[in-house]
Structures are given as C-alpha cells and as structure tokens.
Amino acid sequence: MIGNLNHVAIAVPDLEAATARYRDVLGAKVSEPLDQPDHGVTVVFIELPNAKIELLYPLGDNSPIGNFLERNPGGGVHHLCYEVEDIIAARDRLKAEGARVLGDGEPKIGAHDKPVLFLHPKDFYGTLIELEQA
Ligand code: CO
Numbered sequence: 087m088i089g090n091l092n093h094v095a096i097a098v099p100d101l102e103a104a105t106a107r108y109r110d111v112l113g114a115k116v117s118e119p120l121d122q123p124d125h126g127v128t129v130v131f132i133e134l135p136n137a138k139i140e141l142l143y144p145l146g147d148n149s150p151i152g153n154f155l156e157r158n159p160g161g162g163v164h165h166l167c168y169e170v171e172d173i174i175a176a177r178d179r180l181k182a183e184g185a186r187v188l189g190d191g192e193p194k195i196g197a198h199d200k201p202v203l204f205l206h207p208k209d210f211y212g213t214l215i216e217l218e219q220a
Pocket of ligand 1: 093095140165197
C-alpha cells in the first residue's frame with residue numbers, strides 16, 4: 087500500500103543553525119524558511135535526489151512540536167512520511183487493521199498542499215507516521 091518515502095521530518099531547537107549545518111556541512115540544497123501557521127511550524131525543506139528532509143521549528147504558542155522539543159531539547163526525528171495513492175482507502179484499511187489514526191480521522195491539507203493523515207506512533211514502533219496522498 088505505501089509507496090515512496092516522501093520526507094523525514096526532524097524537529098530542531100535552532101532552525102538557522104540546523105539549516106546551516108545541512109547546507110555547509112552536508113552540502114545539501116536547502117530552502118528559505120517557510121512559516122506554516124496552520125501547522126504551527128516553520129519549515130526548511132531539504133531536497134535530496136530521492137526524498138526530502140524537513141527541518142521543523144515551532145511557530146506560535148501551541149505548536150505540535152513544542153512538547154516534542156521539550157522532551158528532546160537537542161532535536162530529533164519527529165516523523166516519517168510515506169506516500170499513498172488513495173488516502174481514504176489507506177485510512178479505511180488501517181482502521182480495519184486496528185491502527186489508530188490521529189485527530190478526527192479526516193485528512194487535512196499538509197505542508198505540500200496535499201491531503202495527509204497521521205498514525206499513532208505506538209502502533210508503529212515508536213515512530214509517528216504521516217501518510218500523504220501522492
Ligand atoms: Co511531514
């Protein structure tokens with residue numbers, strides 16, 4: 087059911103420093119920071135040949151990654167995003183298999199203007215999973 091790995095999202099405590107590290111030390115192509123108020127994050131996109139890395143930094147008071155950074159002050163991998171062809175079919179199959187879909191179970195428009203859902207990390211070995219309709 088799942089297709090390509092779309093991105094790995096890494097929460098970082100200092101977005102400028104993390105961007106510079108990826109650009110200058112790893113030689114990666116990095117975007118300008120992009121505020122995404124609907125998602126409570128500022129994101130830097132890093133384009134790799136086969137996937138993206140997203141550096142996430144909290145934006146606003148109720149950022150969904152605020153707690154994560156409190157628990158992981160040095161930063162850490164926040165989620166993986168897999169592509170699916172049909173997000174509703176994927177959701178229904180996952181629910182039928184007993185996996186927990188976060189929120190109200192309805193897809194939201196994600197960082198790439200495509201429908202996304204998140205799956206409970208306890209059902210996937212401690213990893214928060216985002217599904218994005220490709
Ligand atoms: Co994501």
